[in-house]
Amino acid sequence: MTLVERAYRHLLSMLMTVKIAPGERIPIDSVARQLGISQTPIREALSQLEAEKLVYKTTNVGYRASPPMTPEEVQDLYALRLLVEPYAAARAAESMDEQELAALQAIQEKMDSIVDRSEQAYAEIADADAQLHRLIAHGSGNRLIEETIERLHAHFQIFRSLYQNSAQPNAPDAAADEHRRIIAALLARDPAAAEEAVREHLMHSRRRMDRAI
Ligand SMILES: [Zn+2]
CATH class of the missing domain: 1.10.10.10 (Winged helix-like DNA-binding domain superfamily/Winged helix DNA-binding domain)
Structure with a gap:
Protein backbone atom coordinates (compact mmCIF):
# COMPACT_ATOMS: atom_id res chain seq x y z
CA MET A 1 0.00 0.00 0.00
CA SER A 66 -18.31 18.31 4.22
CA PRO A 67 -21.53 19.31 5.96
CA PRO A 68 -24.19 16.59 6.27
CA MET A 69 -26.82 16.25 3.55
CA THR A 70 -30.00 18.20 4.15
CA PRO A 71 -33.39 16.38 4.07
CA GLU A 72 -34.10 18.07 0.72
CA GLU A 73 -30.83 16.84 -0.74
CA VAL A 74 -31.60 13.32 0.45
CA GLN A 75 -35.04 13.46 -1.15
CA ASP A 76 -33.70 14.72 -4.47
CA LEU A 77 -30.93 12.14 -4.43
CA TYR A 78 -33.24 9.16 -3.98
CA ALA A 79 -35.81 10.48 -6.44
CA LEU A 80 -33.13 10.52 -9.11
CA ARG A 81 -31.57 7.21 -8.12
CA LEU A 82 -34.99 5.49 -8.16
CA LEU A 83 -35.60 6.74 -11.69
CA VAL A 84 -32.25 5.69 -13.06
CA GLU A 85 -30.72 2.76 -11.16
CA PRO A 86 -33.50 0.12 -11.47
CA TYR A 87 -33.47 0.69 -15.23
CA ALA A 88 -29.67 0.49 -15.27
CA ALA A 89 -29.82 -2.83 -13.41
CA ALA A 90 -32.25 -4.33 -15.93
CA ARG A 91 -29.98 -3.31 -18.81
CA ALA A 92 -26.92 -4.58 -16.94
CA ALA A 93 -28.57 -7.97 -16.38
CA GLU A 94 -28.94 -8.27 -20.16
CA SER A 95 -25.59 -6.99 -21.25
CA MET A 96 -22.87 -7.53 -18.62
CA ASP A 97 -19.92 -9.48 -19.99
CA GLU A 98 -18.02 -12.31 -18.30
CA GLN A 99 -15.46 -9.94 -16.84
CA GLU A 100 -18.15 -7.78 -15.26
CA LEU A 101 -19.94 -10.81 -13.86
CA ALA A 102 -16.66 -11.94 -12.32
CA ALA A 103 -16.25 -8.48 -10.79
CA LEU A 104 -19.75 -8.79 -9.32
CA GLN A 105 -18.81 -12.11 -7.78
CA ALA A 106 -15.67 -10.54 -6.33
CA ILE A 107 -17.72 -7.75 -4.73
CA GLN A 108 -20.03 -10.33 -3.18
CA GLU A 109 -17.04 -12.21 -1.77
CA LYS A 110 -15.57 -8.97 -0.48
CA MET A 111 -18.84 -8.07 1.24
CA ASP A 112 -19.10 -11.55 2.76
CA SER A 113 -15.55 -11.34 4.07
CA ILE A 114 -16.20 -8.18 6.09
CA VAL A 115 -17.63 -9.63 9.27
CA ASP A 116 -16.24 -7.46 12.02
CA ARG A 117 -17.78 -4.14 12.97
CA SER A 118 -14.62 -2.09 13.26
CA GLU A 119 -14.45 1.43 11.92
CA GLN A 120 -12.10 0.31 9.17
CA ALA A 121 -14.60 -2.41 8.19
CA TYR A 122 -17.39 0.16 8.01
CA ALA A 123 -15.42 2.23 5.51
CA GLU A 124 -14.70 -0.92 3.48
CA ILE A 125 -18.40 -1.82 3.31
CA ALA A 126 -19.16 1.68 2.04
CA ASP A 127 -16.43 1.29 -0.54
CA ALA A 128 -17.78 -2.08 -1.72
CA ASP A 129 -21.26 -0.57 -1.95
CA ALA A 130 -19.94 2.27 -4.13
CA GLN A 131 -18.19 -0.28 -6.37
CA LEU A 132 -21.34 -2.36 -6.78
CA HIS A 133 -23.53 0.57 -7.79
CA ARG A 134 -20.81 1.89 -10.10
CA LEU A 135 -20.46 -1.52 -11.75
CA ILE A 136 -24.22 -1.70 -12.39
CA ALA A 137 -24.20 1.80 -13.89
CA HIS A 138 -21.28 0.85 -16.10
CA GLY A 139 -22.87 -2.50 -16.97
CA SER A 140 -25.98 -0.71 -18.24
CA GLY A 141 -23.91 0.25 -21.28
CA ASN A 142 -25.34 3.77 -21.10
CA ARG A 143 -22.56 6.33 -20.66
CA LEU A 144 -24.90 9.13 -19.58
CA ILE A 145 -26.37 6.97 -16.83
CA GLU A 146 -22.90 5.99 -15.69
CA GLU A 147 -21.73 9.61 -15.55
CA THR A 148 -24.87 10.75 -13.78
CA ILE A 149 -24.58 8.15 -11.03
CA GLU A 150 -20.84 8.72 -10.74
CA ARG A 151 -21.35 12.44 -10.28
CA LEU A 152 -23.73 11.98 -7.35
CA HIS A 153 -20.96 10.62 -5.09
CA ALA A 154 -23.78 9.35 -2.96
CA HIS A 155 -22.43 6.35 -1.12
CA PHE A 156 -19.93 7.78 1.28
CA GLN A 157 -22.34 10.56 2.20
CA ILE A 158 -25.10 8.05 2.87
CA PHE A 159 -22.94 5.73 4.95
CA ARG A 160 -21.61 8.65 6.95
CA SER A 161 -25.13 9.85 7.76
CA LEU A 162 -26.19 6.35 8.78
CA TYR A 163 -23.17 5.90 11.03
CA GLN A 164 -24.01 9.09 12.88
CA ASN A 165 -27.33 7.61 13.86
CA SER A 166 -26.62 4.89 16.36
CA ALA A 167 -30.28 3.83 16.40
CA GLN A 168 -29.44 1.79 13.29
CA PRO A 169 -26.29 -0.15 14.03
CA ASN A 170 -27.59 -3.00 11.85
CA ALA A 171 -27.99 -0.91 8.69
CA PRO A 172 -24.99 -2.58 6.97
CA ASP A 173 -26.49 -6.03 7.64
CA ALA A 174 -29.86 -5.08 6.20
CA ALA A 175 -28.19 -3.64 3.12
CA ALA A 176 -26.08 -6.80 2.79
CA ASP A 177 -29.19 -8.93 2.17
CA GLU A 178 -30.51 -6.41 -0.34
CA HIS A 179 -27.18 -6.38 -2.18
CA ARG A 180 -27.13 -10.18 -2.23
CA ARG A 181 -30.47 -10.20 -4.07
CA ILE A 182 -29.25 -7.64 -6.58
CA ILE A 183 -26.06 -9.56 -7.33
CA ALA A 184 -27.90 -12.90 -7.59
CA ALA A 185 -30.37 -11.42 -10.10
CA LEU A 186 -27.56 -9.97 -12.21
CA LEU A 187 -25.59 -13.22 -12.17
CA ALA A 188 -28.78 -15.04 -13.23
CA ARG A 189 -29.16 -12.48 -16.06
CA ASP A 190 -32.70 -11.76 -14.94
CA PRO A 191 -33.58 -8.15 -15.90
CA ALA A 192 -36.95 -8.01 -14.11
CA ALA A 193 -35.53 -9.41 -10.87
CA ALA A 194 -32.50 -7.11 -11.01
CA GLU A 195 -34.70 -4.06 -11.59
CA GLU A 196 -36.98 -5.00 -8.72
CA ALA A 197 -34.10 -5.81 -6.34
CA VAL A 198 -32.45 -2.43 -6.95
CA ARG A 199 -35.76 -0.60 -6.50
CA GLU A 200 -36.40 -2.42 -3.19
CA HIS A 201 -32.87 -1.69 -2.01
CA LEU A 202 -33.14 2.03 -2.78
CA MET A 203 -36.53 2.29 -1.09
CA HIS A 204 -35.21 0.60 2.04
CA SER A 205 -32.08 2.72 1.93
CA ARG A 206 -34.18 5.90 1.63
CA ARG A 207 -36.20 4.85 4.68
CA ARG A 208 -33.00 4.26 6.66
CA MET A 209 -31.82 7.73 5.66
CA ASP A 210 -35.15 9.34 6.54
CA ARG A 211 -34.81 7.93 10.03
CA ALA A 212 -31.16 9.01 10.28
CA ILE A 213 -31.47 12.68 9.41
ZN1 LIG B 1 -26.23 -0.29 -2.03
Whole structure:
Protein backbone atom coordinates (compact mmCIF):
# COMPACT_ATOMS: atom_id res chain seq x y z
CA MET A 1 0.00 0.00 0.00
CA THR A 2 1.38 3.44 -0.92
CA LEU A 3 1.55 6.27 1.59
CA VAL A 4 -1.24 8.06 -0.26
CA GLU A 5 -3.45 4.96 0.01
CA ARG A 6 -2.66 4.66 3.70
CA ALA A 7 -3.52 8.31 4.27
CA TYR A 8 -6.67 7.94 2.16
CA ARG A 9 -7.93 4.90 4.07
CA HIS A 10 -7.16 6.47 7.41
CA LEU A 11 -8.97 9.71 6.57
CA LEU A 12 -11.87 7.88 4.93
CA SER A 13 -12.57 5.80 8.01
CA MET A 14 -12.23 8.89 10.26
CA LEU A 15 -14.74 10.72 8.08
CA MET A 16 -17.15 7.80 7.68
CA THR A 17 -17.28 7.14 11.39
CA VAL A 18 -17.46 10.87 12.14
CA LYS A 19 -14.28 10.88 14.22
CA ILE A 20 -13.85 13.92 12.03
CA ALA A 21 -17.32 15.41 12.30
CA PRO A 22 -19.14 17.16 9.43
CA GLY A 23 -17.84 20.73 9.15
CA GLU A 24 -14.79 20.03 11.30
CA ARG A 25 -11.35 21.25 10.26
CA ILE A 26 -8.87 18.54 9.27
CA PRO A 27 -5.49 19.21 10.90
CA ILE A 28 -3.01 17.98 8.30
CA ASP A 29 0.00 18.33 10.60
CA SER A 30 -1.46 16.21 13.37
CA VAL A 31 -2.74 13.56 10.95
CA ALA A 32 0.79 13.40 9.51
CA ARG A 33 2.26 12.94 12.99
CA GLN A 34 -0.33 10.32 13.86
CA LEU A 35 0.55 8.25 10.77
CA GLY A 36 4.25 9.01 11.00
CA ILE A 37 4.39 10.24 7.39
CA SER A 38 4.94 13.60 5.68
CA GLN A 39 2.17 16.02 4.77
CA THR A 40 2.46 15.47 1.02
CA PRO A 41 0.61 12.11 0.80
CA ILE A 42 -2.01 13.48 3.18
CA ARG A 43 -2.65 16.44 0.92
CA GLU A 44 -2.93 14.10 -2.05
CA ALA A 45 -5.40 11.88 -0.21
CA LEU A 46 -7.42 14.96 0.73
CA SER A 47 -7.67 16.05 -2.87
CA GLN A 48 -9.06 12.60 -3.74
CA LEU A 49 -11.57 12.93 -0.92
CA GLU A 50 -12.44 16.39 -2.20
CA ALA A 51 -13.30 14.88 -5.61
CA GLU A 52 -15.57 12.47 -3.74
CA LYS A 53 -17.19 15.42 -1.98
CA LEU A 54 -16.34 14.18 1.50
CA VAL A 55 -14.15 17.19 2.24
CA TYR A 56 -13.87 20.69 0.84
CA LYS A 57 -11.11 23.26 0.72
CA THR A 58 -11.43 26.70 2.23
CA THR A 59 -9.07 29.59 1.60
CA ASN A 60 -7.84 30.16 5.13
CA VAL A 61 -8.31 27.04 7.22
CA GLY A 62 -7.44 24.36 4.67
CA TYR A 63 -9.68 21.30 4.47
CA ARG A 64 -12.92 20.68 6.32
CA ALA A 65 -15.23 17.68 6.39
CA SER A 66 -18.31 18.31 4.22
CA PRO A 67 -21.53 19.31 5.96
CA PRO A 68 -24.19 16.59 6.27
CA MET A 69 -26.82 16.25 3.55
CA THR A 70 -30.00 18.20 4.15
CA PRO A 71 -33.39 16.38 4.07
CA GLU A 72 -34.10 18.07 0.72
CA GLU A 73 -30.83 16.84 -0.74
CA VAL A 74 -31.60 13.32 0.45
CA GLN A 75 -35.04 13.46 -1.15
CA ASP A 76 -33.70 14.72 -4.47
CA LEU A 77 -30.93 12.14 -4.43
CA TYR A 78 -33.24 9.16 -3.98
CA ALA A 79 -35.81 10.48 -6.44
CA LEU A 80 -33.13 10.52 -9.11
CA ARG A 81 -31.57 7.21 -8.12
CA LEU A 82 -34.99 5.49 -8.16
CA LEU A 83 -35.60 6.74 -11.69
CA VAL A 84 -32.25 5.69 -13.06
CA GLU A 85 -30.72 2.76 -11.16
CA PRO A 86 -33.50 0.12 -11.47
CA TYR A 87 -33.47 0.69 -15.23
CA ALA A 88 -29.67 0.49 -15.27
CA ALA A 89 -29.82 -2.83 -13.41
CA ALA A 90 -32.25 -4.33 -15.93
CA ARG A 91 -29.98 -3.31 -18.81
CA ALA A 92 -26.92 -4.58 -16.94
CA ALA A 93 -28.57 -7.97 -16.38
CA GLU A 94 -28.94 -8.27 -20.16
CA SER A 95 -25.59 -6.99 -21.25
CA MET A 96 -22.87 -7.53 -18.62
CA ASP A 97 -19.92 -9.48 -19.99
CA GLU A 98 -18.02 -12.31 -18.30
CA GLN A 99 -15.46 -9.94 -16.84
CA GLU A 100 -18.15 -7.78 -15.26
CA LEU A 101 -19.94 -10.81 -13.86
CA ALA A 102 -16.66 -11.94 -12.32
CA ALA A 103 -16.25 -8.48 -10.79
CA LEU A 104 -19.75 -8.79 -9.32
CA GLN A 105 -18.81 -12.11 -7.78
CA ALA A 106 -15.67 -10.54 -6.33
CA ILE A 107 -17.72 -7.75 -4.73
CA GLN A 108 -20.03 -10.33 -3.18
CA GLU A 109 -17.04 -12.21 -1.77
CA LYS A 110 -15.57 -8.97 -0.48
CA MET A 111 -18.84 -8.07 1.24
CA ASP A 112 -19.10 -11.55 2.76
CA SER A 113 -15.55 -11.34 4.07
CA ILE A 114 -16.20 -8.18 6.09
CA VAL A 115 -17.63 -9.63 9.27
CA ASP A 116 -16.24 -7.46 12.02
CA ARG A 117 -17.78 -4.14 12.97
CA SER A 118 -14.62 -2.09 13.26
CA GLU A 119 -14.45 1.43 11.92
CA GLN A 120 -12.10 0.31 9.17
CA ALA A 121 -14.60 -2.41 8.19
CA TYR A 122 -17.39 0.16 8.01
CA ALA A 123 -15.42 2.23 5.51
CA GLU A 124 -14.70 -0.92 3.48
CA ILE A 125 -18.40 -1.82 3.31
CA ALA A 126 -19.16 1.68 2.04
CA ASP A 127 -16.43 1.29 -0.54
CA ALA A 128 -17.78 -2.08 -1.72
CA ASP A 129 -21.26 -0.57 -1.95
CA ALA A 130 -19.94 2.27 -4.13
CA GLN A 131 -18.19 -0.28 -6.37
CA LEU A 132 -21.34 -2.36 -6.78
CA HIS A 133 -23.53 0.57 -7.79
CA ARG A 134 -20.81 1.89 -10.10
CA LEU A 135 -20.46 -1.52 -11.75
CA ILE A 136 -24.22 -1.70 -12.39
CA ALA A 137 -24.20 1.80 -13.89
CA HIS A 138 -21.28 0.85 -16.10
CA GLY A 139 -22.87 -2.50 -16.97
CA SER A 140 -25.98 -0.71 -18.24
CA GLY A 141 -23.91 0.25 -21.28
CA ASN A 142 -25.34 3.77 -21.10
CA ARG A 143 -22.56 6.33 -20.66
CA LEU A 144 -24.90 9.13 -19.58
CA ILE A 145 -26.37 6.97 -16.83
CA GLU A 146 -22.90 5.99 -15.69
CA GLU A 147 -21.73 9.61 -15.55
CA THR A 148 -24.87 10.75 -13.78
CA ILE A 149 -24.58 8.15 -11.03
CA GLU A 150 -20.84 8.72 -10.74
CA ARG A 151 -21.35 12.44 -10.28
CA LEU A 152 -23.73 11.98 -7.35
CA HIS A 153 -20.96 10.62 -5.09
CA ALA A 154 -23.78 9.35 -2.96
CA HIS A 155 -22.43 6.35 -1.12
CA PHE A 156 -19.93 7.78 1.28
CA GLN A 157 -22.34 10.56 2.20
CA ILE A 158 -25.10 8.05 2.87
CA PHE A 159 -22.94 5.73 4.95
CA ARG A 160 -21.61 8.65 6.95
CA SER A 161 -25.13 9.85 7.76
CA LEU A 162 -26.19 6.35 8.78
CA TYR A 163 -23.17 5.90 11.03
CA GLN A 164 -24.01 9.09 12.88
CA ASN A 165 -27.33 7.61 13.86
CA SER A 166 -26.62 4.89 16.36
CA ALA A 167 -30.28 3.83 16.40
CA GLN A 168 -29.44 1.79 13.29
CA PRO A 169 -26.29 -0.15 14.03
CA ASN A 170 -27.59 -3.00 11.85
CA ALA A 171 -27.99 -0.91 8.69
CA PRO A 172 -24.99 -2.58 6.97
CA ASP A 173 -26.49 -6.03 7.64
CA ALA A 174 -29.86 -5.08 6.20
CA ALA A 175 -28.19 -3.64 3.12
CA ALA A 176 -26.08 -6.80 2.79
CA ASP A 177 -29.19 -8.93 2.17
CA GLU A 178 -30.51 -6.41 -0.34
CA HIS A 179 -27.18 -6.38 -2.18
CA ARG A 180 -27.13 -10.18 -2.23
CA ARG A 181 -30.47 -10.20 -4.07
CA ILE A 182 -29.25 -7.64 -6.58
CA ILE A 183 -26.06 -9.56 -7.33
CA ALA A 184 -27.90 -12.90 -7.59
CA ALA A 185 -30.37 -11.42 -10.10
CA LEU A 186 -27.56 -9.97 -12.21
CA LEU A 187 -25.59 -13.22 -12.17
CA ALA A 188 -28.78 -15.04 -13.23
CA ARG A 189 -29.16 -12.48 -16.06
CA ASP A 190 -32.70 -11.76 -14.94
CA PRO A 191 -33.58 -8.15 -15.90
CA ALA A 192 -36.95 -8.01 -14.11
CA ALA A 193 -35.53 -9.41 -10.87
CA ALA A 194 -32.50 -7.11 -11.01
CA GLU A 195 -34.70 -4.06 -11.59
CA GLU A 196 -36.98 -5.00 -8.72
CA ALA A 197 -34.10 -5.81 -6.34
CA VAL A 198 -32.45 -2.43 -6.95
CA ARG A 199 -35.76 -0.60 -6.50
CA GLU A 200 -36.40 -2.42 -3.19
CA HIS A 201 -32.87 -1.69 -2.01
CA LEU A 202 -33.14 2.03 -2.78
CA MET A 203 -36.53 2.29 -1.09
CA HIS A 204 -35.21 0.60 2.04
CA SER A 205 -32.08 2.72 1.93
CA ARG A 206 -34.18 5.90 1.63
CA ARG A 207 -36.20 4.85 4.68
CA ARG A 208 -33.00 4.26 6.66
CA MET A 209 -31.82 7.73 5.66
CA ASP A 210 -35.15 9.34 6.54
CA ARG A 211 -34.81 7.93 10.03
CA ALA A 212 -31.16 9.01 10.28
CA ILE A 213 -31.47 12.68 9.41
ZN1 LIG B 1 -26.23 -0.29 -2.03
